[in-house]
Amino acid sequence: MELSRIISGEMYFYFDGAYCGMRQELTFDEDIDGNVLKEALLKTQKVHPYLKWTIEEKDGEFFYKDTDTDTTLIEGNKDIVLGTDEFDGHLIGFLYYGNKLRMDLYHGLTDGVSSKRIMETLLYHYFSIKDGCEYKADNILIKEADEKCGYFDEPYEKEIPPFTPNDTPFAAPPEDEIFRFSEHEEADAKSYVQCIRISDKDFMSFVKENDSSPAAAFAVLMSQTIQKMYPDNKKQVKINVPINLRSVLGVDYTFRNTTGDVAIYYDPDKLFKLDIKDQCKAMRTSLKEKMARDNLLSVAKSQVDFLGMSKGYKGYDAKYDMYSSIPLPPSDSIFISYIGKLNADSYDKHITDFSLISGARDGIVFNICDCGGDFVLTSMKKGSLKGFSDAFCEHLKTYGLDARVMPEKEIKLKYVALRERLSLKGKRLYD
16 A cells, blocks of 8 residues: 555554643545445454444434443544544544645543554555555554554552552551642643653663563652652642553453552652662552552453443443442642553553543643653642642752753654644534
């Protein structure tokens, strides 16, 4: 297949303090055939099992169907959306008009590497059906895509010597004993962004040296930064690490069809008595134990819905679906968002995962952006964000990691897509 049939491709990310999303948009050299696209989407579902609903068409409108209900997700005969009725389809969606095809991912499902994999699968089936021949998958890889996306090792599953309860410095404290980040600064109505540039190769070397995972390593490094900024802090700090869209791309894989976030706490007096390697080990162990405790490793596959929560899960409330059973962070927590699953061969490659869940409006949201491996911090507290970013960069130098905060102008030009830029002529999936 000639790649020239795709004239251009762009990927955007945005976060407005309440919603976050990632959009991939491709421009074809001819108008898209809706019927072929629909058939290609159905074939794509078979490759990526989390796209598990069928698509039906009634009176020119597309529907999805699960075992219980038929729900119109979006009106108009040129919109194809896959999702759940509780969220009006804004978890994952496809839209085409003319010669443009758009895929949107929202909330904790924003994952740039995985979106490329999905789009590649869709293109493969679309052109194979349209041209009446079967192309080789290698001929449709999107530039710079991770070829192994969806088939990788899970670092949490690596054997770690078990810690006894006394050795693991994590326990859930009362709410009034949880650390609040910059509690005296009022949150604004907008979100601010700081982008930290650091060598992803050097960072992954740090991860390997300390027998860690990316999520655990960043949790430790950010925790150490907090301790330097607030040396008198004795309160426990809450950290959330999500299990995300990329988790469900694997086939024979522990976290298949699960997503959510894991909340853990640490006691500064206990954590920082350990050396750096044991801090990382303790963080990883606690993440793994917390996942098991929250039943995220053992949900019944026959009962798992799109977001991976079992209908028999303790605390499940049909009215609010899964959210009644997921621990969200207090408003002033440091909220760490990273998928933390890399193939062993990816240690020397660029980090291209992206992950973001809204929820820490007054705290700092941390994510790794798909735009070249840079690390992005967002917050609705401008002063707190600036202070933490500078302190974080300075602290990274302790471990030989050279980091800098990118100028605001450079961030806006390269990493932040405004809503106007995201708005297309076709019907928006949500406002």
